Amino acid sequence: MPMGVGHSHSHGGTASGDEVGPSQGRIRRMIVALAIVFVFLVLEASVGLIVNSLALIADAGHMLTDVVGLSMGLAALLLARRGSTAAARTFGWHRAEVLTAMANAALLLAVAVWVFYEAVSRIGDAPEVPGLPLILTAAAGLAANIVVMLMLRADSKDSLAVRGAYLEVLADAVGSVGVLIAGGLILAFNWTYADIVVGVLISLWVVPRAIKLAAASLRILTQASPVDVDVETVQADLAALPGVTGVHDLHVWTLTTGMDVATVHLTTDSDTSAVLEAARAVLETHRLPHATVQVESTTNGRHCEENVTW
Numbered sequence: 001m002p003m004g005v006g007h008s009h010s011h012g013g014t015a016s017g018d019e020v021g022p023s024q025g026r027i028r029r030m031i032v033a034l035a036i037v038f039v040f041l042v043l044e045a046s047v048g049l050i051v052n053s054l055a056l057i058a059d060a061g062h063m064l065t066d067v068v069g070l071s072m073g074l075a076a077l078l079l080a081r082r083g084s085t086a087a088a089r090t091f092g093w094h095r096a097e098v099l100t101a102m103a104n105a106a107l108l109l110a111v112a113v114w115v116f117y118e119a120v121s122r123i124g125d126a127p128e129v130p131g132l133p134l135i136l137t138a139a140a141g142l143a144a145n146i147v148v149m150l151m152l153r154a155d156s157k158d159s160l161a162v163r164g165a166y167l168e169v170l171a172d173a174v175g176s177v178g179v180l181i182a183g184g185l186i187l188a189f190n191w192t193y194a195d196i197v198v199g200v201l202i203s204l205w206v207v208p209r210a211i212k213l214a215a216a217s218l219r220i221l222t223q224a225s226p227v228d229v230d231v232e233t234v235q236a237d238l239a240a241l242p243g244v245t246g247v248h249d250l251h252v253w254t255l256t257t258g259m260d261v262a263t264v265h266l267t268t269d270s271d272t273s274a275v276l277e278a279a280r281a282v283l284e285t286h287r288l289p290h291a292t293v294q295v296e297s298t299t300n301g302r303h304c305e306e307n308v309t310w
Helices: 024-051 053-080 096-122 131-154 160-188 193-221 231-239 272-285
Strands: 245-256 259-266 290-297 303-307
Touching: 024 053, 024 131, 024 160, 024 272, 053 096, 053 131, 053 160, 096 160, 096 193, 131 160, 131 272, 160 193, 193 245, 231 259, 231 272, 259 272, 272 290
Parallel strands: 259 290
Antiparallel strands: 245 259, 290 303
């Protein structure tokens, strides 16, 4: 006859396990970063339009994606924090940040395509662009980007939403350096094509990073196994446990950044409780702390099941 045993452990929330989601500090840093980037977006876009600089407009376009990305990332973090206990969504809103990262990647690619198109249309008719406003504006933008990057760097390792915003700010920082170079070339040699060249280079530089972000998001959305988990090795280690006679229905996937999930069905001819504890230890060595294990025993012809989640 079946019997069930359940255990729960905290994952990424408070020490008590009552709250799951991003910390208040991470959310606060996102808010401050958003305010900084928005101020410099207005500055850079205004100067770019006034002096008709494609490099500044391209950089402002990427800064716009920073604002959108930070806004969506902040919304995703708030949803993950406050919506995680809703009965209709047992996993909460953790996937919101993955969807945000995918949208950010698409937005980055769209801006890159537009800048490249605009650059091609200016070939043969490069407008006169003053170098000094480019240098001053790009320097201010670079300073803002560096501050925001330092604020988001640590959190970007644990959250796709923050990572998407961080990559956009990083791309924008490189863009600001490019604008500085373009301004210097225009100021020193009056080479106005530097503005177009830098605009194209900025758009091309961000493309592979956008694709990488989209690929990471798509991998989670399609429930592929985590890149750092060898599923065949996990299965072999479980099968090698004393008393285990079979390993079935092993599934490993990522719910959101930092939360890998596993389910597995084991059969045994020995004590089910011992097998459960041994399986738990194996899964934790593979960095799978959030798992559901079903153990079925057929000792003496009787079928007995135990289930544990942690």
